[in-house]
Amino acid sequence: MKLTTKGRFAVTAMLDIAMHESSTRxxxxxxxxxxxxxxxxxxxxxxxxxxxxxxxxxxxVSSVRGPGGGYKLAKDISNISVAEIINAVDEQIDxxxxxxxxxxxxxxxxxxxxxxxxxxxxxxxxxxxxxLADMVAAQNSGQKIAIMPRTCNTEKTNHAxxxxxxxx
Numbered sequence: 001m002k003l004t005t006k007g008r009f010a011v012t013a014m015l016d017i018a019m020h021e022s023s024t025r026x027x028x029x030x031x032x033x034x035x036x037x038x039x040x041x042x043x044x045x046x047x048x049x050x051x052x053x054x055x056x057x058x059x060x061v062s063s064v065r066g067p068g069g070g071y072k073l074a075k076d077i078s079n080i081s082v083a084e085i086i087n088a089v090d091e092q093i094d095x096x097x098x099x100x101x102x103x104x105x106x107x108x109x110x111x112x113x114x115x116x117x118x119x120x121x122x123x124x125x126x127x128x129x130x131x132l133a134d135m136v137a138a139q140n141s142g143q144k145i146a147i148m149p150r151t152c153n154t155e156k157t158n159h160a161x162x163x164x165x166x167x168x
Contacts, residue, residue: 003086003091003093004091006051006089006090006091007085007086007089007091007093009041009043009047009048009051010051010054010055010085010086010088010089010091011082011085011086012041012043013037013041013043013048013051013052014055014060014061014073014080014085014132015132015135015136015139016032016037016040016041017032017037017061017071017072017073018073018077018080018132018133018135018136019136019139020032021072021073021077022077022136022140029072030068030070031063031064031068031069031070031071031072032070032071032072033069033070033071034048034049034052034070034071036070051089052071054088054089054090055085055088055089056071056074057088058084058087058088059074059075060073060074060075060080060084060085060088061073061074062074073132076133077131077132077133077136078131078132078133079131080131080132081127081128081129081130081131081132082127082128082130082131082132082135083124083127083128083130084128086127093120093123093124093127094120095116095117095119095120095123096113096116096117096120097110097116098110098113
């Protein structure tokens with residue numbers, strides 16, 4: 001499974017805008033330029049242009065033309081999930097060998113297809129539970145912390161490997 005630079009850079013650029021908007025605490029904050037994001041995050045300007053075209057079409061950012069123009073978030077940071085950003089740039093997160101088509105082995109499912117398909121689901125659920133607001137808060141805390149998504153279910157369904165089930 002691989003998350004390519006397309007998804008990583010899209011999330012990084014969106015976090016850059018969210019950090020800018022949250023630091024100004026002003027609803028009329030100046031738009032963020034792609035040149036500024038490019039410089040701060042070391043992402044090619046032409047690559048950002050491609051990503052932001054997709055992000056704008058999906059309603060995650062809005063563009064402001066003219067002098068002082070750039071991009072702003074089109075929704076509140078608490079309403080934009082990491083999964084939504086990744087999906088907006090057509091990034092596929094898929095651990096299956098077959099791309100989910102169930103033709104992994106001789107046009108049929110491989111023995112481990114369900115394992116990898118479930119992993120895909122868990123990853124997407126995790127990323128859907130993390131908002132830009134969560135990421136801004138983590139960045140502003142100044143500490144390296146693990147982001148626990150709000151929708152992540154911590155109840156284990158299989159206790160076979162939990163410490164409580166190990167006999168002494």
